[in-house]
Amino acid sequence: MNRLEKLLDGVATSLIMLDVDDLPxxxxxxxxxxxxxxxxxxxxxxxxxxxxxxxxxxEKIVLNEVPDKMAVISMLNGCISGMQAIVRDGRSPxxxxxxxxxxxxxxxxxGSSNAASIDDNDKPEIMSGxxxxxxxxxxxxxxxxxxxNSNLTSPPAEEPxxxxxxxxxxxxxxxxxxxxxxxxxxxxxxxxLMDLExxxxxxxxxxxxxxxxxxxxxxxxxLDLKPVSVLAHESETLLDLARKKTVKIVGAVADMIFDAIxxxxxxxxxxxxxxxxxxxxxxxxxxxxxxxALRRYLENPNAxxxxxxxxxxxxxxxxxxxxxxxxxxxxxxxxxxxEEKLGETLVKQGVVPAKAVAHALRSQQQGKIEKPTAAVxxxxxxxxxxxxRLVDTIGELVIAESMVGQDEEILRRVSPKVARNITxxxxxxxxxxxxxxxxxxxxxxxxxxxxxxxxxDLTKKSGKEIEFIVSGEDTEVDxxxxxxxxxxxxxxxxxxxxxxxxxPEDRIKAGKDRVGRIMVRAYHKGGxxxxxxxxxxxxxxxxxxxxxxxxxxxxxxxxxxxxxxxxNLILLPGFSTAQKITDISGRGVGxxxxxxxxxxxxxxxxxxxxxxxxxxFSIKLPLxxxxxxxxxxxxxxxxxxxxxxxxxxxxxxxxxxxxxxxGKGEMINLRGELLPLIRIRELFGFEKDDAGxxxxxxxxxxxxAKRVGFVVNELLGQRQTxxxxxxxxxxxxxxxxxxxxxSDGTVGLIMDVSGVISLSASTVMVESEVVLNREQKxxxxxxx
Amino acid sequence: MNESRKDxxxxxxxxxxxxxxxxxLTFRLANEEYGLEILKVREIIGLMDITxxxxxxxxxxxxxNLRGKVIPVVELRLKFSMEAKQDTDETCIIVVDIAxxxxxxxxxxxxxxxxxxxDIQPEEIEDPPSFGAxxxxxxxLGIGKVKNTVKLLLDIDRVLTGVEVSGLxxxxxxxxxxxxxxxxx
Numbered sequence: 001m002n003r004l005e006k007l008l009d010g011v012a013t014s015l016i017m018l019d020v021d022d023l024p025x026x027x028x029x030x031x032x033x034x035x036x037x038x039x040x041x042x043x044x045x046x047x048x049x050x051x052x053x054x055x056x057x058x059e060k061i062v063l064n065e066v067p068d069k070m071a072v073i074s075m076l077n078g079c080i081s082g083m084q085a086i087v088r089d090g091r092s093p094x095x096x097x098x099x100x101x102x103x104x105x106x107x108x109x110x111g112s113s114n115a116a117s118i119d120d121n122d123k124p125e126i127m128s129g130x131x132x133x134x135x136x137x138x139x140x141x142x143x144x145x146x147x148x149n150s151n152l153t154s155p156p157a158e159e160p161x162x163x164x165x166x167x168x169x170x171x172x173x174x175x176x177x178x179x180x181x182x183x184x185x186x187x188x189x190x191x192x193l194m195d196l197e198x199x200x201x202x203x204x205x206x207x208x209x210x211x212x213x214x215x216x217x218x219x220x221x222x223l224d225l226k227p228v229s230v231l232a233h234e235s236e237t238l239l240d241l242a243r244k245k246t247v248k249i250v251g252a253v254a255d256m257i258f259d260a261i262x263x264x265x266x267x268x269x270x271x272x273x274x275x276x277x278x279x280x281x282x283x284x285x286x287x288x289x290x291x292x293a294l295r296r297y298l299e300n301p302n303a304x305x306x307x308x309x310x311x312x313x314x315x316x317x318x319x320x321x322x323x324x325x326x327x328x329x330x331x332x333x334x335x336x337x338x339e340e341k342l343g344e345t346l347v348k349q350g351v352v353p354a355k356a357v358a359h360a361l362r363s364q365q366q367g368k369i370e371k372p373t374a375a376v377x378x379x380x381x382x383x384x385x386x387x388x389r390l391v392d393t394i395g396e397l398v399i400a401e402s403m404v405g406q407d408e409e410i411l412r413r414v415s416p417k418v419a420r421n422i423t424x425x426x427x428x429x430x431x432x433x434x435x436x437x438x439x440x441x442x443x444x445x446x447x448x449x450x451x452x453x454x455x456x457d458l459t460k461k462s463g464k465e466i467e468f469i470v471s472g473e474d475t476e477v478d479x480x481x482x483x484x485x486x487x488x489x490x491x492x493x494x495x496x497x498x499x500x501x502x503x504p505e506d507r508i509k510a511g512k513d514r515v516g517r518i519m520v521r522a523y524h525k526g527g528x529x530x531x532x533x534x535x536x537x538x539x540x541x542x543x544x545x546x547x548x549x550x551x552x553x554x555x556x557x558x559x560x561x562x563x564x565x566x567x568n569l570i571l572l573p574g575f576s577t578a579q580k581i582t583d584i585s586g587r588g589v590g591x592x593x594x595x596x597x598x599x600x601x602x603x604x605x606x607x608x609x610x611x612x613x614x615x616x617f618s619i620k621l622p623l624x625x626x627x628x629x630x631x632x633x634x635x636x637x638x639x640x641x642x643x644x645x646x647x648x649x650x651x652x653x654x655x656x657x658x659x660x661x662x663g664k665g666e667m668i669n670l671r672g673e674l675l676p677l678i679r680i681r682e683l684f685g686f687e688k689d690d691a692g693x694x695x696x697x698x699x700x701x702x703x704x705a706k707r708v709g710f711v712v713n714e715l716l717g718q719r720q721t722x723x724x725x726x727x728x729x730x731x732x733x734x735x736x737x738x739x740x741x742x743s744d745g746t747v748g749l750i751m752d753v754s755g756v757i758s759l760s761a762s763t764v765m766v767e768s769e770v771v772l773n774r775e776q777k778x779x780x781x782x783x784x
Numbered sequence: 785m786n787e788s789r790k791d792x793x794x795x796x797x798x799x800x801x802x803x804x805x806x807x808x809l810t811f812r813l814a815n816e817e818y819g820l821e822i823l824k825v826r827e828i829i830g831l832m833d834i835t836x837x838x839x840x841x842x843x844x845x846x847x848x849n850l851r852g853k854v855i856p857v858v859e860l861r862l863k864f865s866m867e868a869k870q871d872t873d874e875t876c877i878i879v880v881d882i883a884x885x886x887x888x889x890x891x892x893x894x895x896x897x898x899x900x901x902x903d904i905q906p907e908e909i910e911d912p913p914s915f916g917a918x919x920x921x922x923x924x925l926g927i928g929k930v931k932n933t934v935k936l937l938l939d940i941d942r943v944l945t946g947v948e949v950s951g952l953x954x955x956x957x958x959x960x961x962x963x964x965x966x967x968x969x
Contacts, residue, residue: 724852727854727889729891
């Protein structure tokens with residue numbers, strides 16, 4: 001890898017990880033760009049110019065001269081990829097697709113002969129700013145950042161046709177329906193596009209994407225949404241070429257369609273906003289870049305990059321041991337025209353026999369494995385609210401059924417025939433209940449697809465090579481889990497990509513395959529759902545975590561702790577061993593938030609890691625969040641439910657077992673362990689039941705490392721109950737987690753064990769309790 | 785009776801449309817008559833088993849199962865600091881739709897008895913009188929004078945929004961105090 005390429009990669013990585021307010025980071029990028037500009041030796045001077053221009057923009061960000069920094073940064077990203085395309089892949093400047101906002105003046109003129117033909121098309125777009133403006137440079141640079149947000153006032157700088165969405169005369173309900181539908185088409189198209197990544201020849205996938213755009217185009221035309229229909233039209237044209245096998249949807253073409261889908265989404269968001277806020281939405285800036293790219297490509301499909309196929313020929317040749325990296329580099333440098341194939345150059349120079357190149361090309365083709373297409377099931381869309389209502393109603397039905405079916409008066413009188421009918425009713429009711437529960441289940445595939453998309457983007461930006469492997473995409477989970485697991489998974493996958501995996505060079509040095517792997521699995525095991533995120537990167541740095549923990553005073557200097565305990569340290573708030581907060585990971589949710597998310601789903605996160613070989617995060621979740629296993633207990637006249645998850649054991653209470661501390665705090669000796677008792681009746685202030693069975697059972701519960709005994713009157717047995725929120729009125733109390741509808745139709749309260757324990761601790765300030773409480777809190781002490 | 789009604793119509797300022805005018809569900813608390821905007825009322829149900837939630841203010845009677853939904857029930861007598869009274873056959877729960885901070889919330893209010901639905905004309909409504917400091921009348925929309933009787937028209941959002949904020953704070957604070965003390969020891 002030559003020096004320039006390395007510099008570019010360095011800048012690219014820091015740009016992705018950049019926080020807009022991170023001044024040292026920006027300064028570093030600025031410095032890097034200037035260095036690139038100095039070192040660039042390409043004859044056309046394009047790199048030199050692009051780097052210098054980019055540096056100017058970075059400076060503008062530092063000086064706060066641009067309104068939308070993120071837009072400028074994404075534009076810079078485009079510029080860097082352009083330079084990378086030239087330097088790394090040996091593309092011509094015209095193929096590099098520099099963002100027009102950059103204000104490069106003669107990209108097209110210095111291009112290859114192919115590029116010359118599109119010169120005329122491109123020039124007006126780039127130059128228009130200069131034609132209509134006084135002081136063209138500033139117009140360009142100030143307009144650039146706005147390109148990604150909907151600017152309502154300024155006329156479009158690059159796009160000749162105005163693209164307004166004005167909803168004055170449209171039917172809002174039709175429009176809302178269209179937005180929903182179009183979004184769905186986008187999602188499907190994206191999924192199909194991901195499938196195409198592995199199998200670019202899959203015609204049904206191409207057709208599906210084509211149909212999606214076609215439908216959107218038709219509806220948008222009807223609704224007079226010009227930007228949407230124009231974008232859909234151009235994308236459709238491109239896809240039509242793919243259908244006719246003129247182009248292949250790989251590499252840059254796939255990127256373009258991905259961009260088109262993203263832009264389409266943004267357009268839809270904008271339209272929705274315009275619809276709800278009743279404003280005019282100017283989409284010109286939003287769609288100008290993608291439209292330009294699409295049109296440029298459609299003008300001359302052969303000029304654009306044919307796309308990077310799964311593996312580059314050079315890499316395969318290196319793997320085969322026929323050539324070395326320096327040989328490839330020198331061959332790339334000597335290429336006579338940018339269009340010349342690497343293989344040809346190598347053969348011409350006599351470095352490799354033609355046969356070896358042919359072999360390499362063949363194995364490149366084999367990389368595209370045939371994938372069986374899954375059978376498509378017929379689906380019906382249902383409003384989630386209706387579904388929830390249905391499930392609620394089924395719950396009611398079950399209760400009503402059991403009230404009738406178990407009514408003693410009825411049972412005493414009925415004839416065998418009625419009894420048989422009641423049994424039948426019971427059976428059907430239970431079947432309906434199961435079906436209702438099953439309807440809440442959704443496959444994890446869409447969640448995984450989002451991850452795949454993120455990894456794809458990361459791979460492009462960071463210069464790392466990542467293979468993303470998923471299994472168990474069809475595993476079904478409760479809808480609420482599918483909704484809530486996305487963010488934690490995304491975070492962990494980004495973590496793995498950013499911190500876990502090494503750069504290709506480091507990997508080769510460590511004797512590993514240069515392509516890093518991230519595996520995500522979902523599967524059922526023992527009544528639970530598991531999500532595993534595994535990478536084969538460098539593993540967690542035990543010593544660094546330990547050093548950091550000691551530095552923060554989280555653990556005792558001399559205490560020996562197990563690997564597992566060390567790994568769990570990274571789940572603490574504010575604990576990050578990353579040297580720098582980055583965009584890929586480190587910002588947004590930290591591992592502590594991941595842990596909190598998983599806890600809130602009543603799940604469990606385990607970390608295991610082998611230095612040099614990788615890390616495995618394993619998440620264990622209950623099958624559904626809506627149902628909780630609980631022990632129904634009676635306290636005087638009230639019925640309460642204690643979650644089984646927290647229960648260690650239960651025993652009957654003999655008065656002799658109890659001894660007191662300072663006459664107040666009660667404890668029992670449970671096989672050598674002193675267990676504080678909490679009398680639920682007294683704590684909750686329930687009236688004494690005159691029917692008079694005295695307290696006689698202890699439920700031993702666990703909250704973290706802390707154990708206490710709840711004294712109740714009677715255990716009524718295990719129940720599976722549907723948790724119902726008590727609503728905002730009770731949002732601030734911590735001791736009741738929710739309500740459950742009991743079989744008699746009344747509401748039973750589900751206790752929050754840790755809430756009850758801290759309530760008790762605050763009510764009865766017994767010394768032993770305080771000590772226990774302090775033991776439970778050590779992690780929070782330094783954080784506070 | 786008719787005579788006096790006519791008088792009141794003549795006395796009131798006519799011609800000004802009052803947004804407070806409209807249909808009200810009236811109910812009784814002790815010997816006072818109250819009115820609830822009919823649009824706020826979801827349904828009226830008879831007394832059912834109410835599960836008391838421990839360690840919550842006295843005026844929150846507890847929660848009920850309303851066809852699979854768990855909703856809180858507020859005892860309006862206690863909320864208004866009136867004397868508590870044994871439930872009777874006439875005691876009802878009026879389910880109302882409250883505009884909370886996070887969207888609308890269903891809540892039950894326990895009242896002595898439900899009376900009738902009244903159409904109250906603009907000219908029958910007067911602003912609530914000021915009783916001086918210490919008596920908050922913000923939750924009263926106005927006073928309806930119908931057929932010689934007085935109906936206190938409630939702004940039920942105001943009455944019950946207070947429930948979430950002030951009602952439970954006292955209890956929510958205790959665990960924090962505990963944490964603080966645990967840290968200082």
